[in-house]
Amino acid sequence: MPQYDKSLVWFRRDLRVLDHAALYQALAGSRQVFCVFVFDKDILNLLPRQDRRVEFIHACATELDVELRKFGGGLIVRHASAAQEIPALAAALGVNAVFANRDYEPQAIERDLAVATRLKADGRAFVDFKDQVIFEKDEVTSQSGKPYSVFTPYKNAWLKKLALLADSGSDSPLHSYFIDSFGARLAPCGAAAMPSLSELGFEKTNLESLHIPTGISGARKLLDDFLSRIDAYDVTRDYPSLKGPSYLSTHLRFGTISIRYLVKFAYDIVRMKNSPGASVWLSELIWRDFYFMILHAHPYVAERAFKPAYDQICWESGAAAEKLFAAWCEGKTGYPLVDAAMAQLNTTGYMHNRLRMIAACFLIKDLGIDWRWGERYFSEKLNDFDMAANNGGWQWAASSGCDAQPYFRIFNPVTQSIKFDPEGKFIRRYLPQLGKLSNKTIHAPWLAPSSELRAAGIELGNDYPAPLVLHEAARERTLARYAVVKAAS
Known part of the structure; x- marks a missing residue:
């Protein structure tokens, strides 16, 4: 009834x-x-x-x-x-x-x-x-009933709870909701009254030319494609020139596919054939729940550092900081992988996950800019922007968040480039002006012989910017900036 x-x-x-x-x-x-x-x-x-x-x-x-x-x-x-x-x-x-x-x-x-x-x-x-999550709020807590602040024990507890409940029928967090038997109860709707983009006050973008699949059918298409690649995800996901990710993040953000379906999809593959790729992808989905839990348990992270001591850091400020930030936003830092990452974001609304870490760490720890500036820029540009994950990622890069990288671990943008884009394929895609540089020099053009730069048609400062900062010197400034945190710990 x-x-x-x-x-x-x-x-x-x-x-x-x-x-x-x-x-x-x-x-x-x-x-x-x-x-x-x-x-x-x-x-x-x-x-x-x-x-x-x-x-x-x-x-x-x-x-x-x-x-x-x-x-x-x-x-x-x-x-x-x-x-x-x-x-x-x-x-x-x-x-x-x-x-x-x-x-x-x-x-x-x-x-x-x-x-x-x-x-x-x-x-x-x-x-x-x-x-939109598997476990929400305080459904996964430590034995003392407190929220976790480190991912690995949270993940272990999350998986243990899932294993206990996964096969429990309608009480399972992976239970699917099918409406076929109730469909006749849907109230009929008159002629479609979908306002146009212009009626909403918006203009068309390059979304169509980017061939980004939309809607329920688009999510299904992407998942079907990912099925053939999931077993290698643990290896391919770190290389931006490879087709490694699922590309489902925007669909998860707007719910054209359910998180229950995706977790069950990965969980079943792990159980059936112990796929390392599916296991790592499942971990990424658990990170998503983790950051939602953190936002619920500590809502102040939306404005402040998860670790209060990090709010004492003195970031660069004034006109000089604004100029550095603008160069980062525009992909004009002089570090090719960082600039290519920003070009990808500005052109498509997407940024590869490895590049999100590299670009964020560069802004914070090479340029000395407050992580909140970058968090805000990503929130404006990312198709898949999600407050909890975006905040968690930026605080991870700033070392101010839960389970964050240590403040003294500072990504070297050149070595990261050599490691994750060794042939410069990704860089060449988004920075074609560097296309004629060798695989060795494309990662740091300012170190290239002048003869190679001339042959490639590149004049630093004109065709491509000289580096805004030198990493080793910036690293020392960052260690000094974070000294206040070391003193408080």
Whole structure:
């Protein structure tokens, strides 16, 4: 017997029909279910007019509407402030409850609390579910009941708990939610009313020319392709010129595929054939849960260092710092792998994970710039931007986070380049002006013989910048800058 007469499912970062917790629960517990997606002005108004993420979401929402219509339903689409629109739409439709999947970012929590309060005042329920993580909040803690701050023991506890629950039927965190038997309960939707990008106030980007697959079908296509490569992931993932990653991060961010499905996919491969590649990829998915847990347990990390002593560091400031930061953003540091990484980010909205570490460490420990500047720039540019993971990654690079690299371990951008792009293939792709340099000199053009630079048509400072800093000298400045941390420890 359905508990509610009519309900409304509010889609957010979960743009799919398959294995969607809130949609399933609403259909199982309601006689009739409406579906809505809000292009939230409170978020969109802060973005530039060209933003690949908005175009990606637009394509995903369009496909979601198509999928819902296959069941006889459809997607109501609004362009408004979600905090105002959801209670208003719930009242207009006369629903008894609004169903949604939980979001763990501070602003989203505040928004959902405001919506729930308004709904309650109107006599309606707000019901939310775990959907974008396997274990949330304090579901994985130490034996003393405290949140972990180091990844490996967290991972071990996470895997132990998963093993205990994985085969427990409907109580399993890997349980999938299929709506086929309830599909007839979806409320029919009139003619599609999807606003165009221009009606949303945005312009088309180069998303289409980048051939980035969108929607539920795009996620499935990428996963199918990754299946043939997953066993080698542990080796190929560190080399940006190789097709190593799954490229599913943006789809995970916007929920066109469920985390349960991906974890089960990796977990089963590990159990069936002990694949080292699948095991490492599963670890990457666990890192994702870990950073969500950290954000929940220590919400102050959104603004400050996880380790308070690191907030005492004196970063570069003033016009000189702004100039250094601008050069980093524009990929004009004089270090080819760093510049190629920034070119990849600025051109495509994607950056290879190894390069994220290298670029971040260079900004922080070679240029002496506050990690929050880089965190903010990535948040503006990354298609797959996720607050928890982005913050965790930047604090790892700054040595200020949980389980971070030691402050005295400072990546050498040249040796990293030689190790992970030995033939300069990635550099040549994004910095074609360096294409004629040898595999040896392409990693540090300022060390190339003048004759080779002339033959390659390169004049340092004109065709390609001289290095902003020399790494060894920058390293010494960083060790001095971090001395305040050493003194406090």
